[in-house]
Amino acid sequence: MIRIAAVGDLHVASDAVAPWRDALAPVSRSADLLLLAGDLTRSGTLEDAAALVEVLAPIEVPIAAVLGNHDFHADQPDRIAALLERIGVSVLDGSSVIVELAGARVGIAGTKGFGGGFEGACASDFGEPEMKAFVRHTQALAERLESALSALEADLRIALLHYSPVAATLQGERLEIHPFLGSHLLGQAVDRAGADLVLHGHAHAGSERGTTPAGIRVRNVAQPVIRRAYNLYCFADGLGRREDAHPDAEGGCRS
Amino acid sequence: MGPLEPPDATLAERVRTAFARDPSLHELGIRVTVISAQRRVALAGVVATLERRERAGEVARVVLPGFAIDNDLAVQQLAAPEPERLP
Numbered sequence: 018m019i020r021i022a023a024v025g026d027l028h029v030a031s032d033a034v035a036p037w038r039d040a041l042a043p044v045s046r047s048a049d050l051l052l053l054a055g056d057l058t059r060s061g062t063l064e065d066a067a068a069l070v071e072v073l074a075p076i077e078v079p080i081a082a083v084l085g086n087h088d089f090h091a092d093q094p095d096r097i098a099a100l101l102e103r104i105g106v107s108v109l110d111g112s113s114v115i116v117e118l119a120g121a122r123v124g125i126a127g128t129k130g131f132g133g134g135f136e137g138a139c140a141s142d143f144g145e146p147e148m149k150a151f152v153r154h155t156q157a158l159a160e161r162l163e164s165a166l167s168a169l170e171a172d173l174r175i176a177l178l179h180y181s182p183v184a185a186t187l188q189g190e191r192l193e194i195h196p197f198l199g200s201h202l203l204g205q206a207v208d209r210a211g212a213d214l215v216l217h218g219h220a221h222a223g224s225e226r227g228t229t230p231a232g233i234r235v236r237n238v239a240q241p242v243i244r245r246a247y248n249l250y251c252f253a254d255g256l257g258r259r260e261d262a263h264p265d266a267e268g269g270c271r272s
Numbered sequence: 273m274g275p276l277e278p279p280d281a282t283l284a285e286r287v288r289t290a291f292a293r294d295p296s297l298h299e300l301g302i303r304v305t306v307i308s309a310q311r312r313v314a315l316a317g318v319v320a321t322l323e324r325r326e327r328a329g330e331v332a333r334v335v336l337p338g339f340a341i342d343n344d345l346a347v348q349q350l351a352a353p354e355p356e357r358l359p
Contacts, residue, residue, distance in 0.1 A: 022353070028298075033320045040350030047353075059320070060298045087298060214358065221301040221318075234358065241301065241318050246350035251357045 019118050019173065020047065022078075024247035025054025025218020026239040028087060029069045033059075037072045040246035045077040048249060049118045053106075054218035054238050055085025055129060055179025058097065066097040074104045079116045081107040083127040085179035085219060109177060111161030113169050124171030126210075128162045130180030130203045130217070131155040134196035159202040166210035173252055176207050178217040185227025186237035187220050204229045214250060280306040283336060287313060290335045296327045302345065306336070314342040322347050 022044045029037055044051050058065035073080060082101060084094050098108040107114040109127025116123045133140045133155045142152040166176055181187055181199030190198060198220045207215050208231035215233055221241040225248075228235055238248050284304040291299045303316040313336050319325050325345045332341050 020355075028320050030320075032323050036321070036350055043352065060295060090298065236356075240348060240350075243353075244349060244351065245353050247353055249353040249355040251355050253357070253359070 019121060019123060019252040020049045021052060021123075021175070021214075021250045021252070022048035022050065022247040023052040023054060023216050023236070023238045023250065024240055024243065024245075025085065025179065025216075025237075026056040026221060026241065027053070027069075027072075028056055028059045028240075029072055030059040030065045031068045034068050034071050037246075038075065041072060041076060044247065045075075048078055048247075050078055050116055050123060051076060051080045051247070052125065052175065052177050052216055053080065053082035054177060054216050055083045056087040056218055056239075057082060057084065057101075058088050061088045061090040061093060061097065063091075063093060063096060063100070065091075066093075066100045069097075070100055070104055073101070073106060079107070080105065081109055081114050081116075081125045081127065081177060083109050083129050083177050083179050085129060089129075109165075111158060111165055113165040115169070115171055121172040122170070123173045123175065124169035125175045125177050126162060126165035126169055126212075127177035128158045128165075128203075130158055130162070130178040130182070131200060132180060132197045133200035133202060135184040135199070135201045138192075138195065139201065140196055155200045155202050159200065159206040162203065163206035163210045166207065166212055173214075174212045176210075176212045176215040178203060178215065179219050181217045181220055181223070181235075181237065182207055182215055183227050183229055183235050186217070186223050186225065186235050188224040188227075189222045190220050191222075198223070204235075207233060213252070277308060280308050283308065284313070287332050287335045290331050291328060294327070294331050297324055297331065299324065299328065302328060304332070306339075311339050312342060313339045314344060316344045318346050318348050320348050 113126040182203035215235040218239040283306040287304045305314040329343045
């Protein structure tokens with residue numbers, strides 16, 4: 018059994034340290050790995066990052082994260098990433114990490130991702146430099162995600178994003194803002210590279226479950242969507258055998 | 273004749289913009305409904321803390337002075353997870 022805890026859109030600042038620290042404390046017992054799908058901080062300041070470090074430092078399982086748009090707001094994403102790396106968090110930016118769990122290699126490839134919209138209503142790489150820069154930012158991140166995922170030699174491969182790769186998990190959001198919530202280029206990248214699970218956040222009014230066009234499971238773990246401190250995704254040891262899930266007293270997985 | 277009062281949707285957008293910009297909030301997901309005829313503004317959605325809920329009310333009050341604030345914002349609940357078993 019491999020138990021993966023995941024949440025995005027924590028928006029931590031100094032005023033929210035205690036509730037998040039308490040809410041994430043069970044992760045060390047009920048999960049093997051914690052994945053964070055961006056918008057870890059409220060404003061992307063170093064003060065927020067210090068608060069986030071207070072939240073995450075006590076957690077005793079491996080943590081991998083991507084940053085989100087909030088984490089970029091103060092123009093210090095690299096310094097936030099460095100603070101997180103210092104406490105052992107793998108901050109993925111078109112890169113990947115492999116964690117050995119229960120004798121299996123779990124690979125996570127991550128990127129913040131970006132917007133642009135979905136099939137039939139996409140931004141085009143055309144016109145003003147600002148428009149081309151917008152689209153090309155997404156293209157570049159999607160390409161890096163595809164490369165990182167493709168290169169992963171793991172028993173279980175997970176794509177970790179902030180922006181959504183599919184419209185399905187945006188259900189509940191206004192259609193007009195879909196181009197600011199994700200891009201089909203990210204979904205195509207995942208489908209070409211292959212993955213067992215895709216996690217993202219960002220879409221607070223979206224819905225949790227969807228799939229890519231090729232049928233890969235997508236889960237929107239934005240906290241306002243899951244309405245929990247984190248969700249727990251449990252993979253059987255055989256990574257292919259389906260078993261029923263039974264939550265234990267702490268909301269963990271058990272066979 | 274004085275200038276036309278902006279439509280309710282425009283006033284609501286001003287409040288939303290203020291929420292996004294306010295350093296104590298940086299909230300992009302609060303739903304804002306303005307009813308000028310009643311001088312009321314309603315706030316709905318979820319924020320991380322009680323302090324941010326109160327701050328949202330203060331910011332709305334500054335943007336729309338004289339409006340009553342119906343602050344229906346909820347504070348996020350960080351409950352334990354329900355596991356999903358995947359193949």
